[in-house]
Amino acid sequence: MSAASAVVVAVGLVSACGSDETTDAGRVAGEFADAVERQDAQAASTFTSSPALAAEALAATLAGMDARSVSTVVDKPVEYSDGTASFTMKTTWQWQDDSTYATSTSGMVRKLSSGWKVQWDPSLLFQGMPSGARLQRIRTDARPAPSIDSRSGKTFMQMEPVNEINFDPSAAGKKVDAAIAALAASIKPIAPLVTAKVIAGQVDKANGQPITAVTLRDPDMKVLASDPERITGVTVHRTGRLVMNDRRLESPLEVGLTNYWNAIRDATAGWQVQLAAPGQRPRRLAGEQGPPGKDVATSIDQNQQLILGDSVVDVAQPAAMMIFDAQTGGVLAMAQNDAASAAKIEPALSYATGSVLRPVFDAVDRAVPGARDDTRAAHDVLHHYGLGVRFVAPGVSVPRDPTPTVSTARFSPDSFTASMLNMGALGVALARADAGRRESVAPYVINGATTKVDNGELGALTPAVSRDILGQMATIARKGDASDITNAPGLRALVGTNGPKGPGWFVGIQGGKVIVVYCDGDKSGTAALQVAQKYFRVSTR
Numbered sequence: 001m002s003a004a005s006a007v008v009v010a011v012g013l014v015s016a017c018g019s020d021e022t023t024d025a026g027r028v029a030g031e032f033a034d035a036v037e038r039q040d041a042q043a044a045s046t047f048t049s050s051p052a053l054a055a056e057a058l059a060a061t062l063a064g065m066d067a068r069s070v071s072t073v074v075d076k077p078v079e080y081s082d083g084t085a086s087f088t089m090k091t092t093w094q095w096q097d098d099s100t101y102a103t104s105t106s107g108m109v110r111k112l113s114s115g116w117k118v119q120w121d122p123s124l125l126f127q128g129m130p131s132g133a134r135l136q137r138i139r140t141d142a143r144p145a146p147s148i149d150s151r152s153g154k155t156f157m158q159m160e161p162v163n164e165i166n167f168d169p170s171a172a173g174k175k176v177d178a179a180i181a182a183l184a185a186s187i188k189p190i191a192p193l194v195t196a197k198v199i200a201g202q203v204d205k206a207n208g209q210p211i212t213a214v215t216l217r218d219p220d221m222k223v224l225a226s227d228p229e230r231i232t233g234v235t236v237h238r239t240g241r242l243v244m245n246d247r248r249l250e251s252p253l254e255v256g257l258t259n260y261w262n263a264i265r266d267a268t269a270g271w272q273v274q275l276a277a278p279g280q281r282p283r284r285l286a287g288e289q290g291p292p293g294k295d296v297a298t299s300i301d302q303n304q305q306l307i308l309g310d311s312v313v314d315v316a317q318p319a320a321m322m323i324f325d326a327q328t329g330g331v332l333a334m335a336q337n338d339a340a341s342a343a344k345i346e347p348a349l350s351y352a353t354g355s356v357l358r359p360v361f362d363a364v365d366r367a368v369p370g371a372r373d374d375t376r377a378a379h380d381v382l383h384h385y386g387l388g389v390r391f392v393a394p395g396v397s398v399p400r401d402p403t404p405t406v407s408t409a410r411f412s413p414d415s416f417t418a419s420m421l422n423m424g425a426l427g428v429a430l431a432r433a434d435a436g437r438r439e440s441v442a443p444y445v446i447n448g449a450t451t452k453v454d455n456g457e458l459g460a461l462t463p464a465v466s467r468d469i470l471g472q473m474a475t476i477a478r479k480g481d482a483s484d485i486t487n488a489p490g491l492r493a494l495v496g497t498n499g500p501k502g503p504g505w506f507v508g509i510q511g512g513k514v515i516v517v518y519c520d521g522d523k524s525g526t527a528a529l530q531v532a533q534k535y536f537r538v539s540t541r
Helices: 024-037 041-045 051-065 169-187 196-205 253-267 302-311 338-342 354-367 376-384 420-434 463-479 524-539
Strands: 013-015 069-075 084-094 100-112 115-118 134-140 155-167 211-217 234-244 270-276 283-288 319-325 331-336 390-392 452-454 492-497 504-510 513-519
Touching: 024 041, 024 069, 024 084, 024 100, 024 115, 041 051, 051 134, 155 169, 155 253, 169 196, 169 211, 196 211, 234 253, 302 319, 302 331, 302 524, 319 338, 319 420, 319 524, 354 376, 354 463, 354 492, 354 504, 390 420, 420 463, 420 504, 420 513, 463 492, 492 524, 504 524, 513 524
Parallel strands: none
Antiparallel strands: 013 069, 069 084, 084 100, 100 115, 134 270, 155 211, 155 234, 270 283, 319 331, 319 513, 390 452, 492 504, 504 513
16 A cells, blocks of 8 residues: 555644644654754753753753754654654744744654654755754855054054963873973973963962963964873864954954954854754855954054053052043053053052142142132142043943042042043143144044043143143252153153052153053052153153
8 A cells, every 4th residue: 555545634724832732653753843842852862762862962962062052843643554753843943143043944743652753864854964963053264364553544453363272180180290391391382481380370270170371372372392192181272363463463452342342243143053063064055154354453553552562560569551642632552561461450449649640730729719618610620631440442442440530528638530542632632722623532443433432521621730840840850859750751650658558650641642540559650750760761762
């Protein structure tokens, strides 16, 4: 008898959920599809002839697809007199971005001693899927990746292949110490500071989880003392990363710039559904890809960045330094020493200012009647000069603590705090006033990206206040605390500390630039002057 003549149930379209199959075969097929729709691999496998194999394959595809939702539609099975039935199933995968992918598959239901079961076959997930394969959805990025460019148009940061040297202590077993020592010896020629002690510290901090000991560029791999992958527990993961084009450079701005770059990559990212089978390259089944993002133009001056890196290394306490274009407010460079990095000094975090801003408060006090009585007008003047407000500049690391930058309890430098961005904005406002400009501007690093200003507004500069502060700054540079600084013709400066333990500040205007130095700890005022002097000395070489 032919299969066609043995049909006892006609075909009809139903959804997996709430299906009204009237036969046992139809019920089982519907329950299987319903469990797939719920993304419950274990439950779906129980309706198949091979639960263990089905659970493994279903779990692999469900994890690989990582869908927001799955919907299934089955045809009522066509049941035959030999104890079998056939059905088709349409599965639609949907993700957070509303993209979808659908498959149409066919399967069999058989009556076994344990009852009706879906005959397990990977083709239930994708027609022709081989054993051990899975469906997966991956993110795709447009090529070429955008670069981050300096103010001159040269590449400042770019995506390059890198090698993550990973260590898994659990894989090393009882030979963890020996493996760490061998890894440190392997990478010593290129990363001598990543010692066995440093790696062991990373392992302890990770509570036994795998760690990345160091990330190296391709040329670095050629000078290693040995192949690290021969060490028990060590693997090398090749990936891509945004890195400095000039290997001599490093900057705290890398964090903010990388975040901005990642946002561009996220906005232009595409997707691809693949069939991944053992021993074969993944096969593209569907997907979409947008155009590559534009290169990111910034205000950064690579030469200034190099100079700043040399300027902050000679002091022991935390030291950070920023340079701004005195007319546009663009950040030309930022650098910090290892101590500042460990202390997590950030450009938008607020720190006590102490005596460094006394000339500013004195000038406002003289220009604004009743300033000592905490008039709103006095604080508005400070805001116009970039003090007391909070800057959120795209491409600059956002502060960890959103604490307001100033307390308005009284009009006094003793209770005032400011970030390096605030100090830079002050210097730029004064330089602009000296050039005849009437308005202050917010600092920025990415051309065309708007800096958000909170807790107040920038605005018109008061001529009398500007002249007063600039005059005091000239006196400080000529015969005050900054008078020992050389190689800085025309310098005007603010210098001060917040007591013996600091912090210490230097804010200078010179040669079309605003220089801000922040130092922490004992004798931080002297350290700030030392950093500033090193900058002017290196700048004139």
